[in-house]
Amino acid sequence: MLFDRLLGLFGTDMGIDLGTCNTLVxxxxxxxxxxxxxxxxxxxxxNKVLNNGTAVGLSxxxxxxxxxxxISAIRxxxxxxxxxxxxxxxxxxxxxxxxxxxxxxxxxxxxxxIPSGITAVEKRAVLDSAERAGARTVFLLEEPLAxxxxxxxxxxxxxxxxxxxxxxxxxxxxxxSLGDIAxxxxxxxxxxxxxxxxxxxxxxxHDILIGEQTAERIxxxxxxxxxxxxELALEVRGRHVPSGMPRKCTVTSPEVREALQAPLADxxxxxxxTLELAEPxxxxxxxxxxxxxxxxxxxxxxxxxxxxxxxxxPVRIADDPLTCVARGTAEYIENLDLLGTTLESDAEEG
Numbered sequence: 001m002l003f004d005r006l007l008g009l010f011g012t013d014m015g016i017d018l019g020t021c022n023t024l025v026x027x028x029x030x031x032x033x034x035x036x037x038x039x040x041x042x043x044x045x046x047n048k049v050l051n052n053g054t055a056v057g058l059s060x061x062x063x064x065x066x067x068x069x070x071i072s073a074i075r076x077x078x079x080x081x082x083x084x085x086x087x088x089x090x091x092x093x094x095x096x097x098x099x100x101x102x103x104x105x106x107x108x109x110x111x112x113x114i115p116s117g118i119t120a121v122e123k124r125a126v127l128d129s130a131e132r133a134g135a136r137t138v139f140l141l142e143e144p145l146a147x148x149x150x151x152x153x154x155x156x157x158x159x160x161x162x163x164x165x166x167x168x169x170x171x172x173x174x175x176x177s178l179g180d181i182a183x184x185x186x187x188x189x190x191x192x193x194x195x196x197x198x199x200x201x202x203x204x205x206h207d208i209l210i211g212e213q214t215a216e217r218i219x220x221x222x223x224x225x226x227x228x229x230x231e232l233a234l235e236v237r238g239r240h241v242p243s244g245m246p247r248k249c250t251v252t253s254p255e256v257r258e259a260l261q262a263p264l265a266d267x268x269x270x271x272x273x274t275l276e277l278a279e280p281x282x283x284x285x286x287x288x289x290x291x292x293x294x295x296x297x298x299x300x301x302x303x304x305x306x307x308x309x310x311x312x313x314p315v316r317i318a319d320d321p322l323t324c325v326a327r328g329t330a331e332y333i334e335n336l337d338l339l340g341t342t343l344e345s346d347a348e349e350g
Contacts, residue, residue: 015329166297
């Protein structure tokens with residue numbers, strides 16, 4: 001253990017929010033140093049990453065929906081878990097190399113945020129991918145706990161705190177107390193489902209087929225979960241389904257709100273179920289402390305008002321909600337020698 005701590009002084013210990021849409025990396029003492037899309041471009045039919053292994057992240061995302069027949073732009077995580085082991089390993093290896101730079105001689109210790117509802121096999125896939133990508137020791141931290149830490153909730157105190165972390169692939173709903181999760185539910189409905197619902201709606205309503213990146217732009221620019229004082233509209237372009245020709249149409253914020261009803265209803269239902277299962281004393285605490293929203297989904301206009309209306313509790317959006325999980329892993333990195341023994345890690349199986 002002493003030798004491991006000494007290596008930590010010379011290595012680059014890091015926390016990783018391995019997300020379905022984006023991967024964020026933070027380094028001990030430096031905060032977040034990398035925030036890139038979880039996308040890898042490979043030659044079709046192989047796992048060979050283009051551009052000598054560097055077609056990862058921002059450069060690969062630009063290729064989504066635009067690749068020729070010989071190239072595939074792949075998102076190797078689906079619903080918060082690894083769907084392509086080798087591509088995830090290549091992506092992690094690239095990010096670790098990029099962060100470590102010239103300090104690669106000492107392999108880093110890594111804390112990775114994972115969805116609370118994943119299986120033992122899925123956990124093993126994360127551990128193996130990180131090890132093979134160059135990590136010395138890998139620790140797994142459940143995302144709702146990481147998000148609560150990053151959002152600044154008093155998770156260690158003898159009182160209830162609630163977090164709803166809406167990521168790209170999963171939504172994590174948890175009530176925390178005394179440094180651990182008291183009640184939790186993880187559902188595979190989140191930001192990606194928002195995008196898919198928009199794609200489906202625009203096709204059915206306007207006969208226009210749009211891609212993932214256009215759907216994401218619609219969500220960000222005019223999407224909402226609650227009626228707005230001033231409704232918005234956006235001109236979008238895609239392929240006209242009947243004719244097959246490129247066309248444009250105008251999409252409005254009420255239309256997007258209609259499209260998002262089903263995934264939002266699932267998130268509200270998961271939040272209510274978690275509250276219904278809470279111990280009475282924890283429920284009493286939440287009357288005042290309310291719900292904290294984190295993750296990219298927290299940026300959807302009016303989602304705090306929707307949850308307030310449905311639960312009757314005060315709802316706040318965390319500062320910089322996109323980085324809450326990463327900042328939570330960063331705090332664990334800062335206190336790894338003290339807290340590492342409480343985390344699941346590959347060291348336990350060695």
